[in-house]
Amino acid sequence: MRIGGLIGSAVVAVLVGFSSPAQAADAPSVGAKEAYVIDSAGTVHLGKRETRRVPVASLVKVMTAYVVLHEANLSDTVTITATDVKYAARGGAATAGLRKGERFTVRDLLYALMLPSGADAANALAWHYGPGKAAFIAKMNRTAHSLGLADTHYTNPDGMPTPANGGYSTALDQAKLAQQALESGTFTSVVGSKAHKVTKTGVHRAHTWRNTNKLLSQADDVLGVKTGYTNAAGYCLLFAGQRNGRTVVGVLLDDQNTRRFTTAERLLGYAGEQIAFG
Template sequence: MSGMRIGGFIGSAILALILWIPSPAVAADTPAVGAGVAYVIDSAGTIHYGKRQTRRVPVASLVKVMTAYVVLNEAKLGDRITVTSADVRHAVANGATTAALAKGERLTVRDLLYGLMLPSGGDAANALARTYGPGKTAFVAKMNAAARRLGLRDTWYTNADGLPAPAGGHSTAVDQVRLAKAALANPTFRTIVAREKHVVPRTSLHRAHTWRNTNKLLQRAEGVLGVKTGYTREAGFCLLFAGERGGRQVIGVLLGDQDARRFTTAEKLLDYADDRISRG
């Protein structure tokens, strides 16, 4: 009888010990990603997610990241550009999103970059490309030259705004993430794409403008750095995004997604990367 009591005591002690030992933390499940193409990597080189990341696809207005990158290497931010009727007509005739620019306005390069990146203005893209080619053909050549220098071997540009073109244009998720990393190294670019709203007060040179960022991820999560949205029927809804997580810069892209889903998925992917980084 005493042996049974001792055995029961030992069994209870072992059970208590097992219950006391903390169980290892469970890693977060990989988020479901409905986009056709996706890729997420951090500044330490850790790949957190990949899905057809080397497939060549159209990337819509994510093209404007390269447009901004080239302009920032060509122009002075205080330079003024006169908006032409061709700039306005280009956006309207092609059904592009616009910064609501008007013929005759004289805006700084800095402001036009906000008009390019926040409301994704096709009119701003046309004005910048026309000025810093000079001419759109020469500007696109500069975009492709920059792509080669950055090692974007699967990227080819045909215009400065990402609108569908007969000659086509393509990139990959891997290339888009690499481009974003290079662009975010520029403090001006980083400031612009992280801004939710930019106001241009009315002056004698131009009318007032208020531009809001189409990137809703900025409103959904902390530590988001930008970067750019895009949409065409051919490309689907796209999102190039970045955030600070676990002391690292995490950059990702979703191509061929649905409108609202791209933002919720990007938020989940940033949290997933954060969880993986924190676990070493």
């Protein structure tokens, strides 16, 4: 009886060991007021008030870049005006340090738009490819409609607060937009760059633009995408990375500055585990 009992216990132990596969970790806590994480297979890994309409600050510039990429040739040149420079300075927005009279290719202005989040670059591109800001904003909203972003409305190309009829979007819509934008190799190359330098020429000064997205330095296989901040929107982050053969896209809205990057890194890891465990 004693021997049989020992053998039975051993068999049970072995069976238990083989029938208890490792479990994927629980989802990390998310302090952002709105959040959403989805992968390229359509699996949703996290949702938190993802359909709530809120301001999204400079995440708006993702749509600006998306529209420009469909309107422009990368070799087109755009001249910076006094209006572009004054607009950004007057509103206290982030700038790329552009000056009146400088001329840049669209390719370089996309870096100026997305890395330092230049409102001056946004203004210049909108005026050129509207033509005029009102026409460009109309293109942004038509594009949002065509992409099925039913809870998104744009009032400018840079995400700065407007006194009335303020723009808004949702975490869900921003993730959808990022998935579309990342299909462009040019867009992916821009938002995945830690820095971009343009050398001095006869039409512009030398510039070095550094990416405000710290996640690029904190985690591996990160694709971008965009940071944002205003008092109304709080700290925002739209991020993407490759995990176990899929592209994971996430959005954090109205978060804390440093926490958004650490949370995004954890969410990418969590999504990767969920994909691995099927």
